[in-house]
Amino acid sequence: MPQLLTQSLRNLFPLLLGIALFGMGIYALQHLLAPVDPADILHTMRATPVAVIALALAATTVGYSALVGYDWLALQFIGRTLPVRVVAFGGFLGYAFGNTIGISVVSGGAVRYRIYSAYGLNAFDVAAVSSYIAIALGTGLTLIGLAALALNPSLAAAYLPFPPATVAAVSGGVVAVSALVIFGTSWSQRSLRVWRFDLRLPPPRSLGWQLAITLTDVVAAAFTLWILLPDGKPDFSAFVAIYGIATMIGVISHVPGGVGVFETVVIGTLPATVPVGEAAAALLLFRCIYYLVPFSLGFVLVSLNEARLAGGVAARYFGRATGPLRPAIEAMGGAVPSLAAVAAFSLGIYLLLVSMIPSAQGHALAEGDLVAAILLEGGTLVSAVAGGLLLILSHGLARRIAAAFWLTLATLAGGAAAALLNDLDVESAALLLAGLGVLVPFRDAFYRQAKLTSGVFSAGWFLVVAGVLAGVGAFFFFVHQATPYSTDLWTEFSRDAGTPRSLRAGLAASALLLFFAVYIALRPVRATRDTAPEPAALERAAALLDKAHSPQACLALTGDKQFLFSRGGGAFIMYAVRGSSWVALGDPVGAPDEVGELCWTFVEKAERAGGRAVFYEASHHHLPQMIEMGLSLHKIGEEAVIDLPRFSLSGAKFKSMRAAHNRRLREGLDMQVLDPPHSPALLAELGAVSDAWLAAKSGREKRFSVGRFDAAYLNRCPIAVVRHGGKVQAFANILAPGDGRAVAIDLMRYLPGQASGIMEFLFLSLIEQYRDRGALEFSLGTAPLAGLSDRSVGRLWNRFGRLMFRHGGAFYNFSGLRAFKQKFRPDWRPRYIAVPPGMSPTRAMLDVALLVAGGPKGLVGRAENSDARRAPAPG
Template structure:
């Protein structure tokens, strides 16, 4: 049996563990709720005092204000100050979406990145803030929970197999030790290295403020649930310990919102005097108030922003708060993932309501065939619409236009089905309101494509499976009093609630099953679709001449395919190797078209059952790769000389200056020859190129570098070095239209003249183009340079460092970087952008073979 790649295991393991814990939590909750009647739970919810609801809402409001201060202290921790409105917006949206959804495309970290990066923070600073919040929340929950056990050891005594005295002693010792360590680290500003991670604490004043915020946060959230619990509940102080422990276990489970896990712990620790049904009703209300109400408010905020973008309403009001304008502008990018989440939630809701007994059936006359058919049809239609929304949610996340229309249609169908099924005016109104809220997002879904492309990623699959398990558990809970028999499947009457729910579940399961079979049995295509524009060299050449990156000219080497944007003002250059579609560098052309172009590339690769790989992308478009959920792996650094600041004067260039002057005295001469080039010149250069290649074991490289081809070289000026009138070295220079950005591409020289020749060439190029007013000259990329050496670095970094240091048999990586470092360049990172489930080792294997042309071509002398 083949072994799973390490990267695959690492990415799938957390999802699998979360799914198992979710199933175990539901199983425990089902057994706890076995004696409970659903009607009693509904009655308890209706009987909840209005004062308790108002108190829970007020506590939720206070709790979310406290949560926003986590962001404020996190920004102080990294030394950044932002407008208070921006912090409030980023914090509220981050917690409103993150608490409810968990790990997703619109999780708290993703929302914070969009908002904070729009006002000046880079990706690493946002990651530092998110890390601070995670540590502060986890540490605060743990300390409060443990400290509560030290004071009230019986709070969770039923869950732990220890005597109250042992629990109290252990909790007290752990609390004192933890508080002492944290206080010492804060006062001394010492750091703690834990598994390679360097942890430090904020100064005492900030630590005290953070402690107060944490206590307010936990106290408010615990009170919001405590006030909803019925008589017989533990006192508030004891319940804080219960809440902290349940929340901590829910967070560790990685289940979105800790659903099932949190409830099982809370109910399991409540006194026997609290009716289980009443506790279930309180927990359901708490979920609605503490999670769904903030989520709904945050969603409405995004809806209003979409309305503002479409109609201009509210723009004048926003103009009075200029600091918020960049932050609000980023919310449009959250829309696809957020709408996908909402559609998925509506789908799950439709599945669940099909499990509920029909109230109208009791009022139907005996033999009312039309009424029975309406009930049957409405129940089946609700189930099918629910599954349809769950399936189409993946297309919504990818901004597919047809997915939006399908979702609108499915929700309208669900509303009609609700009316047919028991005259469910409330459900129909709820779905109708959902349709109205989704209408302003129409422009966010502007991409053509298939709804089924790339559906089976691990997280989506686990989420769908979780909904299925939850729906099954809900069905058994609601209909547990009905004994099963085969006759249930064929029973049609006004009061056959369980048979109707069974048939609806069968229809939903069959639809999902056949959908899965269809996906798994689709023909495999690895060949890119034929596109007449693949051969449009003139179109790509025109765009290269207008590009602001000279590396765009690598598209003209003749070994690449092109994918153009729909308007035709941007393109991606790529090639196919094995199961990978490898795009080189950033998209070329109009940046406004990059997002749709990247989506089109990844979508077409998925349709061809291939991996989309983006090789040597720069840091200019990091936000785009984050938005597409790509993982970034550093593959090297580009050496860029800032020409206005470069000078050979000073002690550090003394040796190079002397060597340069000596070569000039020895008869070396440098010049730049403008295109077009005479055939005689190109033949002279070919002799040099062939001699240079003759000294190599491997063949001429391609894809990421130029090759000797008269058609290719006709695009560029060529710099040459002569000795006594004879050309001994040359390099072609890629340039932008304005001529201020340049890059050295193909460099060839006679092997017998190698000593110091490239140094002379580079210095001459720098001086020549500096005199012409150019701004930057790229000396090319140093592969595998700048990768992290820390022990906790990902496996790709460790492997890359090993090759960088000891891979001389393949390529002199370390020597190349050392040579370019002589010119004191800026080192700018280059990345490999991949979908999270693609191994960088596998992708780089395809890239290496693409560049080398064959395995033999990987070896260099």
């Protein structure tokens, strides 16, 4: 329990730090804006000339065009080429969503993965692209900020306890040393050791392009803000330094978008000739233009493309999606729930803020004070409650719950009506109706018939909501700072009583969220820990294997796993529980259209029981689904698969193997494949071979991800038997689900003293026999920890995995296993482990290892596994 608490606190620490820094930024900003009248800020924003807005939008376009260049350089760095339109589409959406949302389920990396994976990039390619962009952006912005600080040290004098000369010297020295190291390393193409990571920098030409892109991005963004500032602002060259310093501090703070922190630094470093209220108006407009406009444009673009794919009116007017971009457009459909959740959450914040603003259009209502007061009171209360509801419903949208989608539409419609009641706020009503219209094409993405509270509302989610309420509270005090507090404020009702109305609205929204939080906290936890499958569940799973395509699905029959079936009964997940890890083995089995709902159900079932869902040995087929659920992917090895129609022992590369196989045939070895059910006499003979095999090994027989010698299990599988003189020398059971087009070897045993070459003989005999039967693929199983990335941007897990692969002989002969399978010239297909955010893959793999070993005692000794799928076969 203490370890779990420590891990939870460690996971929440970055979020708590971000919220704390955000709160400090908001507090400092409120202190700077204390003498400012909020009405003046709104008036200044509305009075901004159209020509200035147009110039700001043009500069934003230049900035985002430059940002796309990072994607182009990153793809060059990893040696991949994509169509220009695809890179522009993926880069723009990645920055449009990532810049605005920051740390969220929809990040730039997740968007890029969906788009770029549709063109052949795997998860590690996209991770390399995202890492390159993050390092390039972070390094470039930091160095530009330090350079600006070296040239203008007095700008930060109020924030640093050092004299300007010291600030200039230190900043300039850091920039000079960093530039020498970066360009020197780039020129020599040697790796650069930074903390625990080895970084390889791009060549000088690419580094030059990167510098040009970073400067263009910073200059364009700085101009966007500078053109919005009032008279009295510094020259543009000096303002670039202010912008660079503010951006650097915002990046270092880790607050999403630097909200609050960035604004505080800019206002604090501007000359006294710039009115604070007008500077605040410019900053608000900058946030809208540089962040919200691209986000809204990207969201509308995704919505329009979704409507085009669905056909109907959008397809008639805009045409159906075709050409090189179609795979990218289709891939973005999977990100719709998360995008919709973010949009609903943002509109909820907007409604909460609107309910805090005093009425400014009272003249538009009828003259009857009583009627006007009732309408205003009702409109404000409904706006606040609708805002709170949208915060709650956003969680259901992220989990694809249909009820959350329809309730969100109803809430947006109600919020629009409330805005009209609230002094005919046409602008807010139009915004909410526009949001409703953009969400409508996404209705097919919300198919889950689950309760709105079926998922676990994490502590992180509640912290974010608490941060929102704190921000709304700060906004309320800022807007109503001129109104002295009195207990009569709570009971004052009139059309001019804006502060009391806002207080009551805030109380209603806070009460709604509080009641919801208490309800979630008091729900009973159902900690289900099953130990063995029910016979009926095992038979249901066996029946679904007739439609399965992966041989690994047959491991459902081993009798040591639990089953979770889809609502329609056409798919299942096999899993086992170890500690707090609910480990699903392989891909879900069954109807593809039921798999998405099933995966969500499994994750939520684990969460309700206080556990964490882990998908072990997941293939590339379901990686998008894992990403949608917010899981982190880590490569754990590669599966060796032989393309049977193309396999042949003829040719020089199989000369020695062919000679050894023929020699075994001449010596009298014979292999037969026996279909189930098997006779008790055969199973008894095989049992004797298995016992002899186990007696020669140390450790326990493995389970979970491999088969074990069990008569009930073996009676469901074909068995390959190798005999010499009529006596069984070796055997292996075969995994052949469905129509048998894909097969694999599972349990494999042989008599001591018969190891030399007998497994190779068995493999070759089975390969040739199943090829002649018309099978298409023959799996040799997974080579653990093989094929992990050597790229400089690889994760720590990759480093640990490669170390184990090369030097892990004391535990397991991983490299020998891959070398044995490589002799058959297979295709190597990646396998992954998917874990919840914040969970270490090493911890998850330890729980998997304990499941496979049958407990800690099973890890003792150096026993090769009892199956060919993971153990190096002798010979």
